[in-house]
Amino acid sequence: MALKNPTEDERKGYLGQCALRLLKHFDVGQSFLSDSLHNLYGGAMVSIILFASSDIDIIKKLYQYRYPSTTSRTPRPLIQFHRFKANEFRLILLFAAPIFKSYLKPKIYKNYLLLVFAFHLAEFRSLRSTDIDDIRFLLDSFLYEYPSLYTNRHNQQVIHSIDHVVQSVQDYGQLSNYSTFNFESLLGMLRATVHSTKCHAKEIANTMNLLRLAVRNTLLEDFSNELKTMLEQIQRKKRVAATGKPTIQTQHHSIKLRMKQTVNETLYKDIQEIFRYDDIQLYQIVSIGTTRFTTRDFAKAKKNDDSCVLYRFNKSSHIGFIEHIVRVNQKIFFKIKKVTIKENLTCTYGNRKFQCRNISMGSYNNDENVFFIKPEDIIEKLVHYQEAANSFYFFRFPTLCESS
Structure with a gap:
C-alpha cells in the first residue's frame, strides 16, 4: 500500500504504510515482536560501537578473547565492524564490557552497561519473575540517558525500538524464542x-x-545411536555452547581421542597413584559426539579454546581449565585446574545495584589440590579473557540456541 504523501510519516516504512495499521485494535509496539538480530545487534549496537572502533588498544584486547570452537561467527577485528554479521555485534555487546571500561567515558560506559545487563537477562535461558522488572528498569534508564550522551546521528529509530523489548519478553519469554x-x-x-x-x-x-521424515526416524527407539551420531556430525551447525543439553551423556555418544600428551615422569606417576592403575594414557583432544574438548596447553597456540568449562562438582557449579585428558581402562576423565571466582560484574544506577550472572572475574591457585571429573560433569564451555598473568574474565552464553 503506497502512501498518498510519502513524507507524511517516515516511521511507517520505506515502501509505504503497513496495511496492518488499518486494523482497529492493531498496535505496532505490542503486535510486532522485538527482533534482537535486526533491531539490537544489527542496529543499535552499530551506533554504539562507532565510539570505540578506531582505538587500536581496544581492537587488540578484544582479539585476545578466547571463544570455544563451537561459537558461531567469532568477532573479527573491531576495525572491520562495518562488515560484521549480527552475531559478531552480539558477542561484542554481551562480553566486551570489561574492555570498554578503560576506554569509554564513564557516563557512556555506565549507560552501555545498562544495555548489556538488560540483554543478558532478556536472552537468559531461565527467566525469573523479578527479571522482567529489572529489564524494564535497565532499558528505561538506558533510553532516558541516551539522547544526552550521543549525537543525532546515533539517535536512530532502532534505539527507540529497544523500548518494546520488555513487552515481548513479558508476553513471549526470552528473546531466543522468536x-x-x-x-x-x-x-x-x-x-x-x-x-x-x-x-x-x-x-x-x-x-x-x-x-x-528423517527427524521422525531418528526419534524411534530402535534407531541406531551410531548412525544418529554420524548424521549429527554431517548436518550439525555450530552452536554457541558446548552442548544442546545440560550435560554430556557419554554412553550415547562416540568418543574419539587424538594427540597423545607427554608429561614428566613425576606427574605421570602421580596420576597412576591417584587411579591405582598402571596403563594410563594422556591426550590433548577428545571429541564426545560432536563436542570437542582440549587441554589448556594445547589451546594456548590456537585461535579457539575448548579447555575453559563450567562443570558440576559436589552438587554445585564451578569454572575451571582442562589440564589433562586421561584415559583409564576405557573410561575418560578430565584433570581440572579449578578457578576461584572473586565476584561477578556489577552495575549501579541510582540506589539499585545489579549483578550479571554470566560475567565473572577470577583466578586460579597453582598449589590447589588436583581433582578429576567425568565428561558428564561438564555443563558447557565458556568464553574467557586473560586480563593479567593470573586474572581472568569468564563469560557464559546466556542461551544455548544457535545463531546465524
Missing part, C-alpha cells in the same frame, strides 16, 4: 540444498519433506 537468528540459520541450511537452476520451490519442498 529471534530471527534461528530463522536465518534454517533458511541458510535449506538454501544450501538447492542445486538446480530451476524448480527451486519444488526442490526446497522435497528437502523439507525428507528432513521431516
Whole structure:
C-alpha cells in the first residue's frame, strides 16, 4: 500500500504504510515482536560501537578473547565492524564490557552497561519473575540517558525500538524464542540444498519433506545411536555452547581421542597413584559426539579454546581449565585446574545495584589440590579473557540456541 504523501510519516516504512495499521485494535509496539538480530545487534549496537572502533588498544584486547570452537561467527577485528554479521555485534555487546571500561567515558560506559545487563537477562535461558522488572528498569534508564550522551546521528529509530523489548519478553519469554537468528540459520541450511537452476520451490519442498521424515526416524527407539551420531556430525551447525543439553551423556555418544600428551615422569606417576592403575594414557583432544574438548596447553597456540568449562562438582557449579585428558581402562576423565571466582560484574544506577550472572572475574591457585571429573560433569564451555598473568574474565552464553 503506497502512501498518498510519502513524507507524511517516515516511521511507517520505506515502501509505504503497513496495511496492518488499518486494523482497529492493531498496535505496532505490542503486535510486532522485538527482533534482537535486526533491531539490537544489527542496529543499535552499530551506533554504539562507532565510539570505540578506531582505538587500536581496544581492537587488540578484544582479539585476545578466547571463544570455544563451537561459537558461531567469532568477532573479527573491531576495525572491520562495518562488515560484521549480527552475531559478531552480539558477542561484542554481551562480553566486551570489561574492555570498554578503560576506554569509554564513564557516563557512556555506565549507560552501555545498562544495555548489556538488560540483554543478558532478556536472552537468559531461565527467566525469573523479578527479571522482567529489572529489564524494564535497565532499558528505561538506558533510553532516558541516551539522547544526552550521543549525537543525532546515533539517535536512530532502532534505539527507540529497544523500548518494546520488555513487552515481548513479558508476553513471549526470552528473546531466543522468536529471534530471527534461528530463522536465518534454517533458511541458510535449506538454501544450501538447492542445486538446480530451476524448480527451486519444488526442490526446497522435497528437502523439507525428507528432513521431516528423517527427524521422525531418528526419534524411534530402535534407531541406531551410531548412525544418529554420524548424521549429527554431517548436518550439525555450530552452536554457541558446548552442548544442546545440560550435560554430556557419554554412553550415547562416540568418543574419539587424538594427540597423545607427554608429561614428566613425576606427574605421570602421580596420576597412576591417584587411579591405582598402571596403563594410563594422556591426550590433548577428545571429541564426545560432536563436542570437542582440549587441554589448556594445547589451546594456548590456537585461535579457539575448548579447555575453559563450567562443570558440576559436589552438587554445585564451578569454572575451571582442562589440564589433562586421561584415559583409564576405557573410561575418560578430565584433570581440572579449578578457578576461584572473586565476584561477578556489577552495575549501579541510582540506589539499585545489579549483578550479571554470566560475567565473572577470577583466578586460579597453582598449589590447589588436583581433582578429576567425568565428561558428564561438564555443563558447557565458556568464553574467557586473560586480563593479567593470573586474572581472568569468564563469560557464559546466556542461551544455548544457535545463531546465524
